Amino acid sequence: MKFDNFENALEELKKIVQIFEDNDNITIDELLSNYEKGMEAYHYCSKKLDDTRKKIKIIDENFE
16 A cells, blocks of 8 residues: 555554454454554654654754
């Protein structure tokens, strides 16, 4: 699954967490599929946050 921005990836991650919290009868296939989608969203968000931190650090260093 490809994400075009942080907000979409975060919303997808929230939906998947909600599926896990609300569903006691999830099949192993559904669990695996949702886990994979969740990990993709998590990694996208994590990388985006890391890139943003790096950019902020560069900006801050330019003003010191």
